[in-house]
Amino acid sequence: xxxxxxxxxxxxxxxxxxxxxxxxxxxxxxxxxxxxxxxxxxxxxxxxxxxxxxxxxxxxxxxxxxxxxxxxxx
Amino acid sequence: xxxxxxxxxxxxxxxxxxxxxxxxxxxxxxxxxxxxxxxxxxxxxxxxxxxxxxxxxxxxxxxxxxxxxxxxxxxxxxxxxxxxxxxxxxxxxxxxxxxxxxxxxxxxxxxxxxxxxxxxxxxxxxxxxxxxxxxxxxxxxxxxxxxxxxxxxxxxxxxxxxxxxxxxxxxxxxxxxxxxxxxxxxxxxxxxxxxxxxxxxxxxxxxxxxxxxxxxxxxxxxxxxxxxxxx
Numbered sequence: 001x002x003x004x005x006x007x008x009x010x011x012x013x014x015x016x017x018x019x020x021x022x023x024x025x026x027x028x029x030x031x032x033x034x035x036x037x038x039x040x041x042x043x044x045x046x047x048x049x050x051x052x053x054x055x056x057x058x059x060x061x062x063x064x065x066x067x068x069x070x071x072x073x074x
Numbered sequence: 075x076x077x078x079x080x081x082x083x084x085x086x087x088x089x090x091x092x093x094x095x096x097x098x099x100x101x102x103x104x105x106x107x108x109x110x111x112x113x114x115x116x117x118x119x120x121x122x123x124x125x126x127x128x129x130x131x132x133x134x135x136x137x138x139x140x141x142x143x144x145x146x147x148x149x150x151x152x153x154x155x156x157x158x159x160x161x162x163x164x165x166x167x168x169x170x171x172x173x174x175x176x177x178x179x180x181x182x183x184x185x186x187x188x189x190x191x192x193x194x195x196x197x198x199x200x201x202x203x204x205x206x207x208x209x210x211x212x213x214x215x216x217x218x219x220x221x222x223x224x225x226x227x228x229x230x231x232x233x234x235x236x237x238x239x240x241x242x243x244x245x246x247x248x249x250x251x252x253x254x255x256x257x258x259x260x261x262x263x264x265x266x267x268x269x270x271x272x273x274x275x276x277x278x279x280x281x282x283x284x285x286x287x288x289x290x291x292x293x294x295x296x297x298x299x300x301x302x303x304x305x
Binding site: 007008010012044049050052053064071072074 | 179243
């Protein structure tokens with residue numbers, strides 16, 4: 001089961017869960033993913049210890065996709 | 075536990091770098107230059123005061139109070155800069171208990187056991203990078219480099235407060251935001267961040283909260299361990 005989560009004021013919110021053999025769940029996840037990107041979130045997947053990658057399309061095989069806000073110099 | 079890998083170079087450049095397009099991308103050479111510049115700037119502040127103190131004493135020993143004031147200035151100015159550096163690691167106000175717990179859980183999933191344990195004790199996450207060893211806090215990060223481990227680079231960087239809900243994020247989420255950006259593009263992270271201080275590590279260590287000092291010690295230990303394993 002893959003998860004799309006957004007880091008927010010609740011700690012994090014699970015926006016979608018899917019398996020690649022469930023087209024309805026995948027479609028809902030893709031919609032949720034695009035909606036959050038449109039809101040300005042950036043999607044990240046961990047690709048090994050000490051490495052993360054930004055993704056612009058929902059990677060259906062990733063176990064966890066994390067949405068983060070942009071950073072800026074303080 | 076397996077030793078965490080150094081941050082791999084990502085194929086992507088951090089998109090936030092577009093907002094600071096005028097800044098040269100940070101790399102080893104730039105860090106060296108910036109470090110040297112900070113040293114020269116500090117010297118430019120300190121040496122005239124010390125010189126004035128010496129001159130006053132040579133002219134008239136009765137000017138001792140003024141000379142001491144000059145020496146105090148020479149001491150205080152670098153300390154103020156170091157305080158600015160230490161402030162990047164200062165904890166921010168807590169969110170409610172449940173969001174903090176959930177955020178800490180997610181952050182714990184992103185890091186290894188040692189880093190998780192260190193975060194629980196100090197509030198900082200240790201991350202091995204290519205530029206050096208990072209300590210990531212809620213609103214900034216401290217970088218220690220292998221080639222000059224006695225120098226600390228303090229970066230002020232945070233979740234963009236113009237973004238919706240950013241001001242209400244729990245502490246674990248703040249760190250996780252920075253950590254993911256750092257892991258995606260370390261050089262881009264250092265480019266986006268504002269350098270608050272570069273100078274003596276001991277000055278920063280003295281000025282961070284006592285519970286955070288073990289994290290600096292852990293970073294130094296990691297540097298030492300890595301130095302001995304490098305060819």
